[in-house]
Amino acid sequence: MKLLDRFFAGDRAALSRVITLLENDRARRSDILDRLYPRSGKARRIGITGPPGSGKSTLADRLTARLLQHGRTVGIIAVDPTSPFTGGALLGDRLRMQGSWDDPRVFMRSLADRNHTGGLSEATPHAMTALDAFGTDVIIVETVGVGQSTLDVSDVSDTTVVLLTPESGDSIQAMKAGLMEIADVLVVNKSDREGADRFASELKMIVDMGRWEEGWKPSVLSASARDDTGIDDLYERLGAHGDYLAGEGRLQARRLRQGRSAIEKALAELWQGRLTALRESGDAMDRLSERVARRELTPLAAAREMMEEAAD
Amino acid sequence: MEQAIMAENIRVLVAKPGLDGHDRGAKVVAAALRDAGMEVIYTGLRQTPEMIVEAAVQEDVDVVALSVLSGAHMTIFPRVMELLRERGVQHMLLTGGGIIPTSDAEELAEIGVGKLFGPGTSTRDIIAYIKEEVGHRRVADEI
Numbered sequence: 001m002k003l004l005d006r007f008f009a010g011d012r013a014a015l016s017r018v019i020t021l022l023e024n025d026r027a028r029r030s031d032i033l034d035r036l037y038p039r040s041g042k043a044r045r046i047g048i049t050g051p052p053g054s055g056k057s058t059l060a061d062r063l064t065a066r067l068l069q070h071g072r073t074v075g076i077i078a079v080d081p082t083s084p085f086t087g088g089a090l091l092g093d094r095l096r097m098q099g100s101w102d103d104p105r106v107f108m109r110s111l112a113d114r115n116h117t118g119g120l121s122e123a124t125p126h127a128m129t130a131l132d133a134f135g136t137d138v139i140i141v142e143t144v145g146v147g148q149s150t151l152d153v154s155d156v157s158d159t160t161v162v163l164l165t166p167e168s169g170d171s172i173q174a175m176k177a178g179l180m181e182i183a184d185v186l187v188v189n190k191s192d193r194e195g196a197d198r199f200a201s202e203l204k205m206i207v208d209m210g211r212w213e214e215g216w217k218p219s220v221l222s223a224s225a226r227d228d229t230g231i232d233d234l235y236e237r238l239g240a241h242g243d244y245l246a247g248e249g250r251l252q253a254r255r256l257r258q259g260r261s262a263i264e265k266a267l268a269e270l271w272q273g274r275l276t277a278l279r280e281s282g283d284a285m286d287r288l289s290e291r292v293a294r295r296e297l298t299p300l301a302a303a304r305e306m307m308e309e310a311a312d
Numbered sequence: 313m314e315q316a317i318m319a320e321n322i323r324v325l326v327a328k329p330g331l332d333g334h335d336r337g338a339k340v341v342a343a344a345l346r347d348a349g350m351e352v353i354y355t356g357l358r359q360t361p362e363m364i365v366e367a368a369v370q371e372d373v374d375v376v377a378l379s380v381l382s383g384a385h386m387t388i389f390p391r392v393m394e395l396l397r398e399r400g401v402q403h404m405l406l407t408g409g410g411i412i413p414t415s416d417a418e419e420l421a422e423i424g425v426g427k428l429f430g431p432g433t434s435t436r437d438i439i440a441y442i443k444e445e446v447g448h449r450r451v452a453d454e455i
């Protein structure tokens with residue numbers, strides 16, 4: 001049986017294999033996605049992001065347990081960083097998710113970011129498409145530990161959960177500019193630690209001062225994923241956000257915006273491919289760099305010329 | 313059909329089955345494989361054969377590497393091998409390390425278990441072995 005036939009018959013090993021091909025095999029990626037994409041779009045997609053060590057994996061594990069109690073199937077994509085020096089990666093999120101991935105209704109995949117910026121790996125949206133087309137009810141995507149400007153997760157999620165800890169306090173001004181803006185729900189994890197209450201009220205103040213989409217102001221929840229407290233509140237807020245999105249075509253609007261951003265990324269990827277080919281073919285680069293060195297041509301004009309050639 | 317195998321694409325599950333809590337060896341090997349450019353999924357202590365194989369399937373690894381120091385290698389390796397076959401992923405290399413007598417390793421090799429490494433093995437040897445084996449084990453799928 002061919003791989004995608006096994007996939008559509010519900011074979012989990014085939015799902016796993018498909019994700020690998022989407023990650024590694026650029027030549028066949030688009031053929032596979034042609035088959036999967038039309039069947040995706042039904043899953044509820046929840047992004048979890050936050051600084052390193054804030055407890056994202058543990059929270060994902062607890063949330064998964066709640067989803068299972070409510071009869072949902074769950075797919076988890078957990079992204080960890082690749083070393084820029086060796087290309088290797090240690091993917092340890094399973095360690096923190098011992099409670100859930102062993103259940104036959106859960107499929108969890110660890111992905112290395114392969115030095116892609118933005119907090120997710122390049123193949124993460126494709127892996128989510130695979131889980132979605134496979135019929136998974138809820139997809140949880142967990143980013144690498146992030147700070148500012150690693151906000152890709154909001155491009156692939158219906159609801160983005162930003163996880164902070166009381167220790168995140170000092171960087172709160174910085175987070176106002178990035179991480180805070182993508183949050184649909186804010187969670188102060190490790191709420192048993194000193195300063196947690198004060199931190200949560202500071203966050204609430206910032207949320208109150210901010211400008212938010214009409215009808216939805218991010219709530220600030222306190223939780224301790226380790227002790228499994230506050231998770232029911234989170235589950236309830238996620239449900240409320242789902243209801244909010246369902247109203248007045250909001251989900252549709254969000255997905256339109258995400259579609260736009262996905263096209264932009266694909267466009268950039270295609271351009272990048274052509275430019276790389278052009279650069280590696282050497283001719284244009286050799287010819288133009290000589291002219292730039294002789295001051296006959298500005299670097300910008302040379303780049304423009306290369307781009308025109310790449311477009312042909 | 314066969315694509316070039318690059319080290320950064322090799323995925324290895326490192327797991328520690330059984331009840332003994334000695335995971336230092338497993339951690340050293342995990343770090344060494346990472347530094348050799350591999351993607352290492354570390355699942356930690358006290359894994360059952362069922363959990364190990366389930367994780368291997370979900371992660372679609374090339375290699376399952378087990379650290380067994382408890383003396384239970386003659387039950388754990390055959391059981392994991394059996395489950396890999398049941399799940400149709402017998403192309404995965406099952407290897408590992410621990411204190412394993414040569415005669416036991418030979419017996420395990422007969423049922424398809426790969427090389428098993430004893431204490432004091434250079435991680436370089438393990439890396440070389442994995443790269444070599446994965447090179448001719450990968451299967452090409454028709455989509």
